[in-house]
Amino acid sequence: MADSGTYLYAVTREEDRADPAVLEGVTGVAGAAVRTVAHAGLVAYVSTVPLEQFGEEPLRRSLEDLDWVGETARAHHGVVEAVAESSSTAPVRLVTVYGGEDQVRDMLARRHEEFSEVLSQVAGRREWGVKAYAERAAEPPPDQGADEPASSSPGTDYLKRRKARLRSRDDAWREAAGRAEDIHATLVAVAVASRRHRPQDPRLSGRDEVMLLNGAYLVDDDRRAEFAATLDELRGPGVQIELTGPWAPYSFTQLGPDPSAAEARGDT
Template identity: 65%
Template sequence: MAEAGTYLYAIAQDLGHALPAGVTGVADAPVRAITHEGLVAYVSPVPLDEFGEEPLRRSLEDLDWVGDTARAHHRVVEAVAEEAPTAPVRLVTVYTGEEQVRDLLRRRHDDFAAVLAHVTGRREWGVKAYAAPAAADSPVAGESAAESGKPGTAYLQRRRASLRNREDAWRQAAERAEHIHATLAATSVASHRHRPQDPELSGREDPMVLNGAYLVDEDHAEEFAAAVDGLRGQGIDLELTGPWAPYSFTVLDLGTTGREMSDDT
């Protein structure tokens, strides 16, 4: 039988809640809790011939494997977050055994307690903003006169006009994204701007100009959603997602003890 490691999903306040029946972790492994002085770490066993340091490098090149692992990871984290304030751990954080996780809870107890206090009663919302594509062929002043001259000159003028239109559209979209982020940041406890996703990840052809995360008090969720609705339009399409566990606001450096490994995928 392959040697097993311990996969860590999240640290939460120990409120005595059990995970809902049927929630399984990576590779459908059972999830168990490790407790220490008001904290609880949620873990499951994983085979080190797949999650050990060397095989993991190969596994991370397999997008299907990464996708399955990420879905299982987030399934556990969201189930935990429904029950208690939660600090999700980065994807694919693996220890050689549960004793290392217990040691982590002992060593970093105050750090975890402070992070969990910050997110108590709050959830993360995501807002993505997409810019409508610029109309490359929109008419500009003087174009009809240019077309009466030499064809080559007319083409160059149309080309320059198209580039100016695109530059103007990008500048306006960027300014609009700054305004949207500032407005939503003012209505949330904390905010974070992630790097915009390219079309392969977003699944949309329109360029993403904002990929924001916002930590919002649970009793202000409707107010936040209303603020998003009030910012729609003006050449920008907004996408609101959530509420989620506070992934963007609970990042802690867990160090490199033992075989701990992590990935930003």
């Protein structure tokens, strides 16, 4: 039995093939070199990987190791971004492994129309990420609600003050959530396409603030300055905005899983 497989990172059109110099010094998963496999007018960017790590059974175990997943994801995305710097690129799912180059060529033939369609959509465009966070609402002063008539019960007065603080916090939250919706709607008008991902848990985002918007926007390269300027105009108190990119168009090129390949399933 073969002891190695062919790991797939991304696909471009033949006319957009990345300059070989782009791949010089780029290290793929498991420290493997990156090469190309061309067929049916498409070019696949691949590496040879050991099946003792990337075969279907070992892969199931490896995906339970978060350190392994993180290291593999960084290497995978490093290759994709290197290619995307100079070519319209369709990244593929993390950890997609074929039995060999012949299987890759067969996949390129079978999925030629799908890849051609998404590559046409992203040509001359990059993905930008925008995250919006609700700023922590300032605590109202202790005497808020003091203009209300005092009651004869200290407990009743305390509950009134607490209700006032909660009302102030809720009002700030609603205002911030509305701002996030306005931010998304305004950016959609500048972008070619958009996707809203689920807000990240603070443990993943690394921030204490609640994430209100986790958006991806496909933007024409000649409108990137306009996109950034539009975003700057949307900044203001109550909501913190974070812009990342440009990225390869991960959110706009995902095809369904290929049954002929071993793949990481889910949202890895």
